[in-house]
Amino acid sequence: MVANFNPFPLSRSTFMQFDKYIILAFLLALLVALPIISLIFMALASDFTSLKHIVTSILPRASLTTIILLFGVGILTALIGSITAWLVSFFAFPMRKFFSWALILPLAVPTYISAYGFVEFFSFTGPVQTLIRNIFGFSSPREYWFFEIRSLGGAIIVLSLVLYPYVYLLVRALFIIQGRVAIEAGEVLGAAKEKIFIKILIPLARPALALGVILVMMEAINDIGAMEYLGVKTLTLSIFSVWINQGDFAGAAQIALILLFIVLLLILVEQFARRRQKFSEVGKSTYHAQFNLYKISGIKKWLASLICLLPILSGFGIPFIILGNYALKSLRNGIDIRLFNATLTSVSLALMAAILTVIFAIFLTYAVRIKPTKIMKFLARLASIGYAIPGTIIALGIFIPLANFDNFLDFYMRNWFGISSGLLITGSGLTLIYAYIVRFMAIAEGTISSSLQKISYNLDEAASLYGRGRFATFREIIFPLLRPAIASAALLVFIDTLKELSATIMLRPFGIETLSIYIHDLASRGRIEQASTASILIILVGIVPLIFLSRTIIKKVE
Amino acid sequence: MRNLIRHIGTIFIITTIIFTLKPVLAQEKIVNIYSYRQPDLIAPLLQEFSKQTGIKTKLLYLNKGLVERLKAEGANSPADIILTTDFSRLIALKNAHLLRKVTSEKINNNIPPQYRDEEGYWFGLTVRARVVFASKARVKQNDITYEELAEEKWRGKICSRSGQNIYNIGLFASMIAHHGVEKTKKWLKGLKANLARSPVGNDRAQIKAIYSGECDISLGNSYYAGLMRNNEEYPEQKQWEAAVKILFPNRDGRGTHVNLSGMGMAKYAPNPQNALLLMEFLASKKAQEIYAEQVYEYPVLRGAELSSTVKSFGQLKADKISLSTIAEYSAKASRLVDEVGFDD
Numbered sequence: 012m013v014a015n016f017n018p019f020p021l022s023r024s025t026f027m028q029f030d031k032y033i034i035l036a037f038l039l040a041l042l043v044a045l046p047i048i049s050l051i052f053m054a055l056a057s058d059f060t061s062l063k064h065i066v067t068s069i070l071p072r073a074s075l076t077t078i079i080l081l082f083g084v085g086i087l088t089a090l091i092g093s094i095t096a097w098l099v100s101f102f103a104f105p106m107r108k109f110f111s112w113a114l115i116l117p118l119a120v121p122t123y124i125s126a127y128g129f130v131e132f133f134s135f136t137g138p139v140q141t142l143i144r145n146i147f148g149f150s151s152p153r154e155y156w157f158f159e160i161r162s163l164g165g166a167i168i169v170l171s172l173v174l175y176p177y178v179y180l181l182v183r184a185l186f187i188i189q190g191r192v193a194i195e196a197g198e199v200l201g202a203a204k205e206k207i208f209i210k211i212l213i214p215l216a217r218p219a220l221a222l223g224v225i226l227v228m229m230e231a232i233n234d235i236g237a238m239e240y241l242g243v244k245t246l247t248l249s250i251f252s253v254w255i256n257q258g259d260f261a262g263a264a265q266i267a268l269i270l271l272f273i274v275l276l277l278i279l280v281e282q283f284a285r286r287r288q289k290f291s292e293v294g295k296s297t298y299h300a301q302f303n304l305y306k307i308s309g310i311k312k313w314l315a316s317l318i319c320l321l322p323i324l325s326g327f328g329i330p331f332i333i334l335g336n337y338a339l340k341s342l343r344n345g346i347d348i349r350l351f352n353a354t355l356t357s358v359s360l361a362l363m364a365a366i367l368t369v370i371f372a373i374f375l376t377y378a379v380r381i382k383p384t385k386i387m388k389f390l391a392r393l394a395s396i397g398y399a400i401p402g403t404i405i406a407l408g409i410f411i412p413l414a415n416f417d418n419f420l421d422f423y424m425r426n427w428f429g430i431s432s433g434l435l436i437t438g439s440g441l442t443l444i445y446a447y448i449v450r451f452m453a454i455a456e457g458t459i460s461s462s463l464q465k466i467s468y469n470l471d472e473a474a475s476l477y478g479r480g481r482f483a484t485f486r487e488i489i490f491p492l493l494r495p496a497i498a499s500a501a502l503l504v505f506i507d508t509l510k511e512l513s514a515t516i517m518l519r520p521f522g523i524e525t526l527s528i529y530i531h532d533l534a535s536r537g538r539i540e541q542a543s544t545a546s547i548l549i550i551l552v553g554i555v556p557l558i559f560l561s562r563t564i565i566k567k568v569e
Numbered sequence: 570m571r572n573l574i575r576h577i578g579t580i581f582i583i584t585t586i587i588f589t590l591k592p593v594l595a596q597e598k599i600v601n602i603y604s605y606r607q608p609d610l611i612a613p614l615l616q617e618f619s620k621q622t623g624i625k626t627k628l629l630y631l632n633k634g635l636v637e638r639l640k641a642e643g644a645n646s647p648a649d650i651i652l653t654t655d656f657s658r659l660i661a662l663k664n665a666h667l668l669r670k671v672t673s674e675k676i677n678n679n680i681p682p683q684y685r686d687e688e689g690y691w692f693g694l695t696v697r698a699r700v701v702f703a704s705k706a707r708v709k710q711n712d713i714t715y716e717e718l719a720e721e722k723w724r725g726k727i728c729s730r731s732g733q734n735i736y737n738i739g740l741f742a743s744m745i746a747h748h749g750v751e752k753t754k755k756w757l758k759g760l761k762a763n764l765a766r767s768p769v770g771n772d773r774a775q776i777k778a779i780y781s782g783e784c785d786i787s788l789g790n791s792y793y794a795g796l797m798r799n800n801e802e803y804p805e806q807k808q809w810e811a812a813v814k815i816l817f818p819n820r821d822g823r824g825t826h827v828n829l830s831g832m833g834m835a836k837y838a839p840n841p842q843n844a845l846l847l848m849e850f851l852a853s854k855k856a857q858e859i860y861a862e863q864v865y866e867y868p869v870l871r872g873a874e875l876s877s878t879v880k881s882f883g884q885l886k887a888d889k890i891s892l893s894t895i896a897e898y899s900a901k902a903s904r905l906v907d908e909v910g911f912d913d
Contacts, residue, residue: 068907135781136805151782161769242731242769244912252733255633256903258661403633410634414641421645434645517634521601521627521647532608532630540802 032481036378037387039371043394046408046449047271050400053408054268057261061253065262069249070269076163077232077245077273083167084174084231085224091171091322092178093220097208098319100186101194103304104312110319111183112558117326118176118503119553121510121527123236124546125173126166127534128330130240133160166243170231172326177230178223180499181458185219186212188465204305218464221281222457228277229399229453232270235513246270247401260407267404274399275392331550337543347541349529354548357525360440361508364447365501371448372455372500373493376463377485381471391456398453402446402513409446410518413437438520446514451507455500462496463489502556509553526552600843602628603635604652606830611652614859618850624843639667639835648835649844652694655735656829657742659691660896668833673845679852683889684829684869693829694851695866698885699740700825702794702813703786704779713816715744715826718786719759727763728775728784732911733903736772736790736828741902742895743826743888750901757909768912773797773806780812790828791815791885795865795878815882824888830866 098104099111117125131137135152149155159165193215197207213220238245246266254263307315379391397405417434424432436442466489474484490497512527519528526549533542604611608630615626629648631638639646639662651668653659662668668690676692677685684693701713718727730737744753765784770777775787776797797810817825832851838844850856857868862876867885906912 064904064907068904072910072913135783136777159766162767239731240770242767242912248733249907251633252903252907256733256735256738257900259900260637407634407637410638411641414638414643418643418645431645434642434647437642438645438647513633516631517638519629521629538609538802 040390054264061262087171088175091175096183104315126237181219341540365505376460395456406514406517458500649838691833732906742898745898780809792865
């Protein structure tokens with residue numbers, strides 16, 4: 012789309028500046044892509060003895076499960092996310108303002124916590140089945156049929172209900188910016204509202220919808236905690252049986268690469284399907300217009316409220332009620348001091364991760380914009396698919412090269428200066444931050460680049476005609492337009508870091524405990540009540556930025 | 570807005586410094602533990618050790634990737650001791666050359682030879698029996714064998730956790746060691762066919778399923794019954810446990826399959842003296858009895874007092890086959906689980 016575009020006059024000074032920038036961006040991309048590259052090496056450094064076993068006994072079953080899971084979660088989140096975004100963006104109905112931010116709430120619930128809440132809620136001893144037994148007088152589960160939440164179908168529902176906010180957020184942002192114009196066009200042609208939604212708004216929102224669904228799928232594919240708990244044998248779980256029980260890490264890395272391949276394929280298919288679409292270019296005027304919401308009548312009004320209420324109630328309400336109830340019980344025994352420290356650690360780690368990931372993402376996406384070479388595009392892509400790999404595996408891709416570097420440095424420090432630097436990087440919390448950047452780059456890169464694509468290239472051109480350099484153009488023109496996207500990206504990364512468990516367990520040095528680790532410790536010992544307090548804390552800490560997040564989006568309208 | 574950014578920036582810099590310096594600052598008498606075992610399970614033991622010796626302990630719980638992490642850290646690894654929940658991991662650590670030889674009379678006197686490495690690289694601490702939990706109401710028999718779990722009479726009556734769970738892999742590997750690959754595969758298929766539902770949940774969840782009537786028997790480690798029976802925090806588990814009885818499989822034959830939790834000293838342990846003291850403490854009568862009393866496992870030390878709960882389970886006759894022999898088959902066992910689609 013922009014391959015032949017060259018907005019820069021060839022003056023020597025801008026050329027130099029430009030190259031320095033590109034080199035920096037290239038290095039950053041390389042840094043983020045490094046763990047994946049090292050994973051590829053680990054997968055290839057193998058005698059491939061497991062390959063036959065993987066291909067014949069694991070792949071057929073596990074890939075089918077994985078693909079059903081991905082499509083199920085993809086379709087369900089697309090439906091929930093876009094329908095609620097549509098209702099909230101264009102219609103007046105009771106509690107619309109509340110729903111517009113509350114619909115994001117489930118995002119604060121980690122999938123492993125949600126899975127736990129759902130199983131408790133629907134289990135034999137949980138409130139639903141107990142009620143059914145009391146009403147009908149059953150005594151054994153053999154006397155009645157009940158939906159088994161610990162199944163593939165259950166997993167699709169549980170994951171969709173906490174992940175749909177990605178779709179909702181991105182689609183809603185797009186509706187706010189561009190929806191009005193499109194709807195007016197539809198009205199002029201006399202189309203019905205539902206038809207406008209399907210024929211005009213959905214195709215319009217497709218890039219945002221696709222990005223949301225891809226993020227959701229990547230999160231679903233890398234999930235271990237919830238899948239293990241729900242007994243769904245995805246490829247990701249096979250990674251662990253091959254690695255840990257069959258002692259073949261290379262084989263496990265090979266399966267991880269298959270995961271990456273599936274995700275890349277999904278992205279490519281989506282892009283191919285969209286190849287004829289042109290990006291609409293927005294100036295500021297479109298989103299300054301005051302938007303009048305459609306009035307809808309009686310039953311329809313309440314139906315809209317109900318549709319928005321259901322995902323919030325189930326995605327947020329069920330885990331929150333189950334865990335809140337336990338948390339209250341355990342609070343009677345006082346608050347654990349560990350909890351306070353863990354909260355502080357979690358928040359500072361998440362803050363650092365959010366800031367750095369977003370800075371890296373801006374560099375990356377902007378570099379791809381001003382110099383879309385093949386290698387740069389490839390690196391940017393590689394840098395932003397780490398999200399699809401389970402945290403533990405990506406953590407090893409980070410830890411092994413970094414520890415080698417530490418040992419290498421230590422060796423020379425001892426020889427030259429007689430000082431031991433020990434495990435300089437891996438012995439500190441820095442590895443963790445690095446891991447978060449690698450894992451969540453997809454979210455930041457996706458959110459920022461989709462917004463950057465909508466900024467007209469004419470603006471760059473105009474700026475450079477006025478003699479503005481690369482940095483000035485960015486600071487004065489691009490950055491202000493990108494601000495909402497940057498805020499969204501930072502907040503999403505913040506929340507995801509709070510929830511992150513598997514890479515954190517693998518990489519943390521002595522003495523660092525986060526909320527997610529605290530929960531894991533207690534929950535795996537069956538101390539659910541104490542773990543619940545921490546789960547509620549994660550949810551609460553996550554809600555604060557979520558409210559900011561929805562504010563930044565709504566502000567754009569005003 | 571600008572102020573906010575400045576504040577965030579300050580916090581950012583300070584926390585970075587704290588995280589970088591934190592590990593460097595502490596310089597005291599210490600022993601560092603990498604553990605597959607959950608921290609609060611061993612907390613009472615470590616407290617007792619610190620009280621006796623004045624040596625502080627630091628514990629890092631890692632359930633996956635411990636071997637790879639140790640390998641990558643190499644000579645600079647801070648780890649002194651590794652604790653595991655299973656013997657195959659001890660053997661894997663030894664095979665990866667991540668352990669160092671320890672010769673201590675104190676330890677060797679307390680731990681019987683079948684529960685430690687003959688060369689002194691690793692030592693068992695507790696014995697964990699893989700028993701059958703059976704419904705008191707619906708199962709009449711009081712004897713059972715692992716082999717009969719594949720028989721038709723149990724069709725639709727067995728619950729199990731994932732076949733890839735480390736304790737199941739240990740049991741399946743011992744079946745290979747006794748009966749060979751082909752027979753074990755057939756047995757696994759039979760067991761799979763008898764399952765009442767797809768494998769899901771942990772050992773406790775299977776007991777709960779017997780209580781709720783979803784199935785009649787399940788495989789599990791015996792100490793779970795103890796933990797549930799004495800669970801004051803979560804008293805409904807007492808009710809679940811009360812619904813089952815414990816059968817020790819093959820007690821008239823080769824004996825019940827047992828696993829080991831254990832320890833080894835890291836090859837590059839920076840505090841080997843302190844580590845040795847901790848290892849000797851963990852093998853001591855005092856520590857062994859804390860284990861027995863608090864987590865309802867079988868102490869390896871003969872003569873250590875069993876908890877009254879464990880005594881009530883009945884007599885354990887452990888399978889005598891060497892653990893190293895079983896460990897040789899664990900990868901194969903894991904592959905068989907994939908091949909028969911046990912977890913589907």
